[in-house]
Amino acid sequence: MNELVTGDAVVLGLQPARLPSRALAIAIDLAVVLTVFVLISIGLAVATVTLDEAASAAIAVATFLLVLVGGPIAVETLSHGRSLGKLACGLRVVRDDGGPIRFRHALVRGSMGVVEILGTFGVVGCIASLVSARGRRLGDVFAGTLVVRERVPTGRAVAVPPPPPWLVGRFAQLDLSAVPDGLWLAIRQYLTRMHQLDADVGGSIAQRLADDLAGRTGVPVPQGVPAAAYLAAVVNERQARDVRRVMAAARRGAQGTAPAPVPVPVPTNAVPAAGLLPAEVSRPVEGAASPAVPSGTSPAEAPGGPPATGFAPPA
Template sequence: MSHTIRVGDLVTGEAVVLDLRVAQLASRAVAYAIDVAVQFGLLVILFLIAPVDIDNALQDALALTLLIAVMIGFPTAMETATRGRSLGKLAMGLRVVRDDGGAIRFRHALVRSLTGFVVDFWVLGLGGAIALFVSLFSPQGKRVGDYLAGTVVIHTRVPRQEVELAVMPPQLAEWASGLDLSQLPEELVLAARQYLSRYHELNEQARWDLGSRLSDDVGAAIRSPRVEYTHPHPYLSAVLAERRRRAAR
């Protein structure tokens, strides 16, 4: 039996609706401007080091190849490798996630990059006019590429009071200090924070079912599964509190 917490607009694979802040147009515009500056910088460097003693047809083919590689290949590879972040999004605290709140994959990043280049911004996009128009009329600030890929851009910087809900249980402190948290996905961290923040709004069965699903995913990521008799709440609290402690240190 699945349970749903109506606290936001994004539904995770654990059937938890995340209360995440959808990125607004201004922050997305700044992030995109940073990305465009980086891409044009790469293009200039590549054109400067490209060979010039070749015929015109080969020059045109090389120029087209470099353009596609930088404007489509580079953002696709970047968002795939970082699970939804470009340099601009990293600077602005943004991330691309699926509509269900999960991490994007290569196909999502490719669709966004292709549509962004052809429709939203450059070939047909009138310098971003189409992306701007579509985003203004989208409740989640989506552009055409987001609609086709099934993605949305969110803020990953959550309010401080929400982060502090993760308190280290004394009995788990020593265990948590030895965890490898380097492979813990950001979307799982966000889902765990939401679970802890809404814990007292759930009935006992929902607390256990939702917490168990999240704990199983977190345990697989950190390679330290929850002991069967341990309640999900202290387990998730210990993991997030240890993660916060290391970040602060």
Template sequence: MTAQPPAPAANRWADAGLVSGEAVELDVRAARLGSRVLALLIDLLAQLVVALTLLAGLSVLMLVLPTHVVDAALAGALQTVLLVVVLVGYPVLMERFAGGRTVGKLAVGLRVVRADGGPVGVGQSLTRALVGVAVEWPGLVLPLLSWVASVTVMLADPRGRRLGDLVAGTMVVHTRGAGVWRPVPLAVPTLVGWGHTLDLTRLDDGLALAARQYLGRVHQLVEPERARLGQALWAEIAAVISPPPPWAAPASVYLAAVLAERHRRSVDRLRRTRGLTAALWPELAAPPVAVAAPPPASTGPAASPSVLRPAAPALAVPTQPDPVRGQPAPVDAERPAG
């Protein structure tokens, strides 16, 4: 069985180029411009919240300090410290204590790693943050020109790295899989009638699961292995079901028809079982009833015992005539001695 040939690096899922210690390429995707911009927008909201919180704290501090201490120089110094903490301290501390992730990266599913796939260090996080503040965002040096240069670098780099990543030797990767979900194909209309006549008593769960996995991954296989595996599975299933199909078709069409009929019968069986259970034991199918608070205890003759819901339906006990009293008595009743 052969999988699809490797696609170009620009179209592959595992495009990060990370290799494990056993020389196996890891199935990790490099983060591109779209996901990183989305993470940046979320981080900007988080930084705004941090900035407002710190600003409120500094305002309280300015009110507490003596009047002769508070001046324009102190206010300017505190504002500079605030900007450094928000723009540089926030990403460095988050990447240090959250495993290379900020709030935005956690939400989008991204992570900063070294170029070789190892965990990012504090020095590398600090370098990324300083380069980002200087020439990327907010871009203190030629803002518009630096923004265009940053976007150009990210689009041109095979791993989607920005200037800060190139300088620090890091990259951003996805932490979530990118599997493509494909539903199992349904039975073609011309085989539905044939499926209703099938005898599936000898089709076990393991063989049905193998057929279902084949249909779910058939798009990842190439010819002639795709047809060979489908024919092998259909040969095994055709040996345990009857009657044979009415006309010739690819093996995947037969497999889909058999699985669709098997699923239909399972659904019908479950529906009948639930209907029979509801008929024999209605308490199981009835919705739960809210129990009201019990009334105060009463010792008078008007007090009526509470009605309890039976835990199981009552079973009839077979009886036989009692030889002494001439009345029916339980089978397991004690008989008189001697």
């Protein structure tokens, strides 16, 4: 089986993880947890060297429960099913319906992991995974969870149907930071396949997803808004925010890497442009008419010459 089908006959398109990838993820997690456990045990042994055997045994048991049992449970709860090993191998723990796991799921998985992984060195877990059609170990069966692959080959992308026009931009102020990726994936899978479902089944799934999404955002679904339309509008708002974020990052990168303007050298013998010529002293133009002499005045009495007296010096 290559796809996950819920109890309402909805194909979620999630691929269950196979045994080799799960074994590698568990090996990475065990290496990290055992290293932390050994370091803490050595530190506590040095610090409690003066205590009696009963107190030392109690501290050892408490360390085992807190580190080897409580550590993986806390990590899977806080990361919504992605431990360090699963993150490295591209795996994730989800519910049977494709939603994100919670504390009770991680608690059951961690408690059963002590028996089938630590107690039997993984033999029981390997046998259970080989027998199960979806590769689930006993902890997954009792917790109602499944380990799926997040890094799947990309195929033909199916566009999410747009919301009604009267809902576009209505959820611009909605806080979407607390919505996990698993819930987004389940909503997207539903929106791309909702026309293939029965009306009653699709309505119940949409209502359940809408309630889960409203619980994550802290804002109830508006009155009179269908659940499917609400989901489409919120997904559209998330996509719009992603587009704006990418465009803003691209603009910042373009501004940070823009080359400085290169100065263009101006030749020294170039003719200045009009309006930038220096002021010059006006020179008379050859062939131009001389200034007219006022009538009644001889040429000798031109302005600026000595006055005529009628006396001629002897030759």
